[in-house]
Amino acid sequence: MLYNNLSGYFRNKYGRRLGKICIDGGFSCPNRDGTVGHGGCIYCGERGAGEHIDQGASIKEQVLSALKDADEDEMFVAYFQNFTNTYAPVEVLRERYDAALIDDRIKVLAIGTRPDCIDEEIARLIASYKNRVDVWVELGLQTANDNTADIINRGYHREVFERAMELLDKYSVPVVVHLIVGLPGEGLDEIKETVEYINRFNLFGIKIHSIYVMKNTRLAEMYKNGEYAPPSMEEYVNSAVYILTHVSPRVTIHRLTGDCPGDLLIAPTWNRNKSEVINSIVYKMQLEGLSQGCRH
Numbered sequence: 001m002l003y004n005n006l007s008g009y010f011r012n013k014y015g016r017r018l019g020k021i022c023i024d025g026g027f028s029c030p031n032r033d034g035t036v037g038h039g040g041c042i043y044c045g046e047r048g049a050g051e052h053i054d055q056g057a058s059i060k061e062q063v064l065s066a067l068k069d070a071d072e073d074e075m076f077v078a079y080f081q082n083f084t085n086t087y088a089p090v091e092v093l094r095e096r097y098d099a100a101l102i103d104d105r106i107k108v109l110a111i112g113t114r115p116d117c118i119d120e121e122i123a124r125l126i127a128s129y130k131n132r133v134d135v136w137v138e139l140g141l142q143t144a145n146d147n148t149a150d151i152i153n154r155g156y157h158r159e160v161f162e163r164a165m166e167l168l169d170k171y172s173v174p175v176v177v178h179l180i181v182g183l184p185g186e187g188l189d190e191i192k193e194t195v196e197y198i199n200r201f202n203l204f205g206i207k208i209h210s211i212y213v214m215k216n217t218r219l220a221e222m223y224k225n226g227e228y229a230p231p232s233m234e235e236y237v238n239s240a241v242y243i244l245t246h247v248s249p250r251v252t253i254h255r256l257t258g259d260c261p262g263d264l265l266i267a268p269t270w271n272r273n274k275s276e277v278i279n280s281i282v283y284k285m286q287l288e289g290l291s292q293g294c295r296h
Ligand code: SF4
Pocket: 029, 030, 031, 032, 039, 040, 041, 044, 045, 048, 049, 082, 083, 084, 114, 140, 154
């Protein structure tokens, strides 16, 4: 096994792959509404990192629509994806998570959020769902470098991430951390710094995203002004292989590239070919006799 992918994790645990129901939970984001910042992270689109999800439907409608043609023995992850899915009082959170868990075929509740929107009460609420389904929280760290965090307008520094990790660990809530390769000002040195940093934590999973320049973002303006250029595919592949070979062999790899809707993509064009990117990573690992964690 070159790396522990999510499909393998599901096959071990459930005997099959699980489908993913991407849900817009109707949340906003404190980095967009002025609470923490305005304008959001520079790469974030108008739909808060969930561009492909239909707008307007209730949570229940979104789930029912995803399940309508599913077989009785299929299984699913309910993934709260857009914006910040812990950015509300706990009663509201409970109502919205419950609205997704309306069918026994949903085996996992996955919640995407920001570390500054995790407090003790929220961590306890999320942990309470472990009686019903598997649960994990996805935190958009992207980089461990606080200078880059300021450049991308992430709106928090890494001690905030550390506090959230402590709370989630206290309640034994598994965490998937999101990383982005190709952020402004970052190269392999910053990737190394980020890998060294995340290796300090007990992570369940990692999502590795290749950056893309999407229409109507601050990053698109920077790209047009010549202030930013995305990495080449080769640079991305080298960084992804570095991450895979230096993280723990026990961590589950949930994602190996980023996915921009074709009509919104400005650059890089290689982002359109997801399978080529993944195949190139796998090919390099095979060619060089590497595997996940071999240099951990
Ligand atoms: S935290 Fe997420 S939703 Fe909020 S601005 Fe950043 S990428 Fe967008």
